[in-house]
Amino acid sequence: DAGVTQSPTHLIKTRGQQVTLRCSPKSGHDTVSWYQQALGQGPQFIFQYYEEEERQRGNFPDRFSGHQFPNYSSELNVNALLLGDSALYLCASSLRTSVETQYFGPGTRLLVL
């Protein structure tokens, strides 16, 4: 049973660039959430996707956008990168009917120079 997978594992960008991170949910899951984890902090909720729609959004600017595909995989896009966007980006998947338990992927480490 494949767990949550994310790509790439590491990424280095410069300020002002754009980045796309990818996530494949655990087999059978239909809901994907994205979190940002700054160094030494707990994860912060960015948004959640279900049925290809953004269902809930956290306190992140519009530079952060996402997409969910018919196969339930998801992308996180960040435009106009800032130094402060450097973080570990975590994807979590769940079943809509059981959304209280979210299963996390290994994350993508983004460094903005």
Place this chain on the structure above:
Amino acid sequence: AQTVTQSQPEMSVQEAETVTLSCTYDTSESDYYLFWYKQPPSRQMILVIRQEAYKQQNATENRFSVNFQKAAKSFSLKISDSQLGDAAMYFCAYRSAGGSNYKLTFGKGTLLTVNP
């Protein structure tokens, strides 16, 4: 808005002994879920244990158990017979049970060191 507080940035325990990690939370809701997640240096967040607020019985998973005090809004994690593999960052998290609030709210974490 809900908040989660972990007051112990770091804890250490001797192998085979017991350690308790603290977590308090603030909410006006009556129905919710609480979680403990473990994040080893490999980064992958792993679910350790889950507690439904409507259940009075404390959750237990093998060597891991919780002490859930709803009135006090306290949710501590006890690890018995600690093993070297338990060394990790531990996060306490909250999620609403109803409405349209699906997000997990995390504390800042407690770094657990296990000494041989």
